[in-house]
Amino acid sequence: MRKPIGGAIKAEQNNSSNNSSSSLMMMKMRKGLWSPEEDEKLMKYMLNNGQGCWSDIARNAGLQRCGKSCRLRWINYLRPDVKRGAFSPQEEQLILHLHSLLGNRWSQIATRLPGRTDNEIKNFWNSTVKKRLKKSTSDSSSPNTSHDSSSPDHRDIMGGRTSMQDSSNHVMAMYMDATQRSSLSSSSFLQAMNMNQMMERFPLMGDHDVPNMPILNASCYGSTQVGMDGNGISYHGCTYEIFGGNLGLEDEFFNIPPLENMTTNNQDTKSENHNDRTSITNNMNNVNTNHCYNNIINNNKHQIHAITDGFENCWEAGDELKVEEWDFEELMRESSSFTSLG
DNA sequence: AATGAGGGCAACCGCTCCATT
């Protein structure tokens, strides 16, 4: 909602009939783009006095802005540690990953990307990533794409494809369910769509001849391990493209944890929307470490076949990968270790 | 060179949460 600089001073819309100080303040409140002078004022004030009550800051800094506006400007633009410029492939990957965990909780995602603001990430998602997802969806829905799962070649590779498709539907349903319950936005729906496509391209999950292999039920979905190379997702040594590839992360793992996590432990529907922000974080901070996940990450970080080892370890151990056993903080440490953001 | 479309991004809006009174 960019407005002309200096254009929207409400005083001009009112006359002097209202004499209260608060009204005067409101009358003088400036909106729209920040001028360099305003930036300088706010920056100086913040550096000298530090953060406090934002309405006081606005007043004391001599700004005709509301505290809210000052806060936003500081956080999104003036803060010394704010990182600007294009997102690196690693950052992109981490955003995708975190979004699969957290949905549109941009502030939560932003805390995992040093120097990036929630607004920036949100904008990035709403423009770039959504576009890619849409493109990816339309590409794969095209009957002539190289990923056409109905092609004979593909079918050869896709042993057990039928179950995969059923399973991916399951995932979709699950995801949708989680989406509904957690009030996630349409972007999550898009992502779910994309996840389905991804799942359709993972032949070996359906091919995995392990009795009782719980293909893509909520638990297994939670531990779906996907390796990344420069061109996309690798699974059992096969490479599948997502988002047109080029997401980097050579020889590294990319875990797609279950979105179900986010809700099964938060059945209290009141926790949804805003107040589940904290409950989710707290929940994740308090969960026990999923040893299966840690086995995979810690012991087999750079080996594709480790993925299946991880699965088998899980099921041999008879683990029901309960969603509450998933250690978010641990994951984040691992994530940061393989994304080397800076 | 002119212009229209689309994308990127900064900033506002409305809402909720939380602390204080």
Add this chain to the structure above:
DNA sequence: GAATGGAGCGGTTGCCCTCAT
């Protein structure tokens, strides 16, 4: 317990820029 105000969050808007025509 209710009211109030500040802070923070996600959604949305609309201006500016770039690019295709």
